[in-house]
Amino acid sequence: MxxxxxxxxxxxxxxxxxxxxxxxxxxxxxxxxxxxxxxxxxxxxxxxxxxxxxxxxxxxxxxxxxxxxxxxxxxxxxxxxxxxxxxxxxxxxxxxxxxxxxxxxxxxxxxxxxxxxxxxxxxxxxxxxxxxxxxxxxxxxxxxxxxxxxxxxxxxxxxxxxxxxxxxxxxxxxxxxxxxxxxxxxxxxxxxxxxxxxxxxxxSPALAPVVTKKVPPADLVGVSLRSVTLFVSVSHERVERRGDVLITHRGLTGPAVLSLSRQIAKFALQHRAAELYVDLFPAHTSTELQELFLQHARKNGTQMVRKFLQSAPIAPPSGSFAIFPYGTIPTALVPFIMRHAALEPDVRWSELKKDERKSLLDVLKRFPMGTVKSVPLDEGExxxxxxxxxxxxxxxxxxxxxxxxxxxxxxxxxxxxxxxxxxxxxxxxxxxxxxxxxxxxxxxxxxxxxxxxxx
Ligand SMILES: Cc1cc2nc3c(=O)[nH]c(=O)nc-3n(C[C@H](O)[C@H](O)[C@H](O)COP(=O)(O)OP(=O)(O)OC[C@H]3O[C@@H](n4cnc5c(N)ncnc54)[C@H](O)[C@@H]3O)c2cc1C
The missing domain is CATH 3.50.50.60 (FAD/NAD(P)-binding domain)
Structure with a gap:
């Protein structure tokens, strides 16, 4: 009954x-x-x-x-x-x-x-x-x-x-x-x-981690990028989120990733290759950053670029390299930045050619984080x-x-x-x-x- x-x-x-x-x-x-x-x-x-x-x-x-x-x-x-x-x-x-x-x-x-x-x-x-x-x-x-x-x-x-x-x-x-x-x-x-x-x-997935096609290099697993801008970009379309990004053994997670995951999943559905990037200096335009680099190079010509990067602030406020409040670029990331920018490991500021400075700047504003493989629906909050x-x-x-x-x-x-x-x-x-x-x-x-x- x-x-x-x-x-x-x-x-x-x-x-x-x-x-x-x-x-x-x-x-x-x-x-x-x-x-x-x-x-x-x-x-x-x-x-x-x-x-x-x-x-x-x-x-x-x-x-x-x-x-x-x-x-x-x-x-x-x-x-x-x-x-x-x-x-x-x-x-x-x-x-x-x-x-x-x-x-x-x-x-x-x-x-x-x-x-x-x-x-x-x-x-x-x-x-x-x-x-x-x-x-x-x-x-x-x-x-x-x-x-x-x-x-x-x-x-x-x-x-x-x-x-x-x-x-x-x-x-x-x-x-x-x-x-x-x-x-x-x-x-x-x-x-x-x-x-x-x-x-x-x-x-569709939301508040979910992202799995990348190639797993992140072992040296970067566990690295946390504070207050960066994560973005996905395909031709002229771009979606982005500011916040922390954590690199995992399968791809990415962290507040910015979870928050953007709904749109990343959409991008991955629409485009065969949805590439993920982070901007390590989100408060600076490329022009501002270029100017800061020139000023820095003039004063610190003998400093190795990699040494600078090891102590450089991550996501500093506009107009300066002040370390507030998110700490420095993680040391583990520095060799990857140098490699992506095609710079010699021991190159000094005074030795940097114009196109090399431009390449460094491009990598800092657009550091590649891999191609999206999936955004697992079941793993979303x-x-x-x-x-x-x-x-x-x-x-x-x-x-x-x-x-x-x-x-x-x-x-x-x-x-x-x-x-x-x-x-x-x-x-x-x-x-x-x-x-x-x-x-x-x-x-x-x-x-x-x-x-x-x-x-
Ligand atoms: C790991 C995790 C962490 C989270 N942390 C937070 C947080 O800290 N803050 C926050 O705001 N949100 C958080 N969320 C999201 C939040 O928990 C959910 O959005 C919220 O619980 C949704 O409530 P709901 O009642 O709609 O669904 P649910 O809480 O999922 O409840 C649905 C219920 O229906 C039952 N049910 C399903 N089918 C049937 C059926 N056929 N017959 C009988 N019963 C059925 C299920 O067993 C379930 O108990 C988190 C989610 C996850 C997975």
């Missing part, structure tokens, strides 16, 4: 848990007793929140500090994504999240770069707090339960699962993206969405693509095609930057979906719906 719930949520990750909490909060505001309204949360894993538990390297960068508009600008470079997320980011803010966690004993604090973490730096504490909230909210949590087929007929949704059949009046899809499949996100939601007639933008945003109402997260169906979290076609933006998006869209599904089922808006018990 099928188990009947008023509201069924498929997926017990960040967005699904908040959808359940948002729904109960709304119902309690409307004075609807918990036993008069069943909320069922289905999760295929034995426990909710597998991805949350590994987030931020186990420390869980839950959100980012600042006002919601600022978060959207910093965290989402795509205008359409920002427009879509705006309403939920303002409806359930980073402060709402932090006060909710605080009420369950998890204090949070922002780091100087704006990333917000639990003070304990334990993702497990965040997860425990959410589990306690779900219990207090009287959510019927059914785990080890994988939804396999979904349909809607005569105002009712039916979900077939590994633990039997469920029926409900409203359904929230919160099954996440497609990366880190071992956490349970194998893309089931995309098939469900298509079945309901939704358009799905093909998943998130995946781009998913349900087309235009088919979901951004104010309610309700499908524009199927009344009573709500979609939230990474299953939607957005992907944020590193910094707590993706979890905030999952929390905010989840809360919005839960709240609106509950309001719909409770028979429309209630005058008290603005105030909140949980917040």
């Amino acid at each position: 099928a188990l009947k719930g008023d509201l069924l949520i498929v997926g017990g990750g960040a967005s699904g848990m908040l959808a359940a909490l948002g729904a109960r909060d709304t119902l309690r505001n409307l004075h609807i007793p918990d036993d008069a309204f069943t909320i069922i949360l289905l999760e295929r894993n034995a426990r909710q929140g597998a991805k949350l538990r590994i987030s931020g390297g186990g420390k869980c960068n839950v959100t980012h500090e600042g006002e919601s508009g600022e978060l959207l600008l910093k965290g989402f470079f795509d205008k359409a994504e920002r427009r879509f997320l705006k309403h939920s980011f303002f409806s359930f803010t980073n402060s709402d999240l932090c006060s909710l966690l605080d009420r369950y004993g998890v204090k949070t604090a922002a780091r100087p770069d704006g990333k917000v973490f639990p003070v304990s730096e334990r993702a497990a504490d965040v997860l425990k707090a959410f589990e306690a909230m779900l219990l207090d909210a009287g959510i019927n949590m059914i785990s080890s339960c994988r939804a396999s087929a979904l349909k809607r007929d005569s105002e009712q949704f039916t979900v077939d699962s590994s633990r039997g059949q469920f029926n409900s009046s409203a359904l929230i899809l919160a099954v996440g993206g497609v990366s880190y499949a071992t956490t349970g996100t194998t893309g089931d939601g995309l098939a469900f969405a298509r079945k309901f007639g939704h358009s799905v933008i093909d998943p 998130v995946s781009a693509g998913g349900i087309a945003l235009k088919e979901v109402n951004p104010k309610t997260m309700e499908s524009r095609l199927v009344p009573g169906l709500y979609c939230c979290g990474e299953l939607l076609d957005y992907a944020g930057e590193i910094g707590g933006f993706n979890l905030q998006a999952a929390f905010s869209t989840g809360w919005t979906a839960g709240r609106n599904a509950a309001e719909r089922l409770a028979g429309g808006k209630h005058p008290n719906a603005g105030s909140s018990h949980l917040r």
Whole structure:
């Protein structure tokens, strides 16, 4: 026999848990007793929140500090994504999240770069707090339960699962993206969405490392390039990101790489040879750098160029070679710079010919980092693509095609930057979906719906 719930949520990750909490909060505001309204949360894993538990390297960068508009600008470079997320980011803010966690004993604090973490730096504490909230909210949590087929007929949704059949009046899809499949996100939601007639933008990697065709030389593995500009360039097209780049045994990773990976993957799809470069002096134009080199050569003619490079600042501020604040060009990189610029290892500034100086400058502004082989989809902290945003109402997260169906979290076609933006998006869209599904089922808006018990 099928188990009947008023509201069924498929997926017990960040967005699904908040959808359940948002729904109960709304119902309690409307004075609807918990036993008069069943909320069922289905999760295929034995426990909710597998991805949350590994987030931020186990420390869980839950959100980012600042006002919601600022978060959207910093965290989402795509205008359409920002427009879509705006309403939920303002409806359930980073402060709402932090006060909710605080009420369950998890204090949070922002780091100087704006990333917000639990003070304990334990993702497990965040997860425990959410589990306690779900219990207090009287959510019927059914785990080890994988939804396999979904349909809607005569105002009712039916979900077939590994633990039997469920029926409900409203359904929230919160099954996440497609990366880190071992956490349970194998893309089931995309098939469900298509079945309901939704358009799905093909998943693609985001916040992922890059594998290069030739593995980096052993001497460079582990080398970190601070605050450089990483760019991919094919004919006249160029995409770039400023930040740290780390050289690995397979290619590249680090904040600039992860952030640019979505565009690198697109480039690699469109062009056979997408070449990666870093600019070691991003604050200087080539002309400024040439002038600085000339000045330096005049004063330090007998200095070997390689000695200069070994103590030269990386990414110095415009107009100088001052070492602030990122240290020097890594020593391991210097022989490679000399080789790429075709300079003799012991050449001195006074011996450099004009074309050699030009060649050195070109290499520093365009140091080759290899050709892209792949950007592994499964290794991304998130995946781009998913349900087309235009088919979901951004104010309610309700499908524009199927009344009573709500979609939230990474299953939607957005992907944020590193910094707590993706979890905030999952929390905010989840809360919005839960709240609106509950309001719909409770028979429309209630005058008290603005105030909140949980917040
Ligand atoms: C290694 C790593 C580190 C990260 N660190 C951060 C960070 O520090 N800060 C940040 O903001 N973001 C981080 N992210 C991204 C963030 O974790 C996700 O964007 C966020 O968890 C997405 O939430 P979601 O609810 O949409 O999906 P998920 O959290 O993935 O939840 C989806 C749930 O649905 C379940 N499910 C799937 N299919 C079915 C089915 N058929 N039936 C039943 N259940 C199903 C899954 O098991 C899963 O539990 C990180 C991601 C990774 C992989």
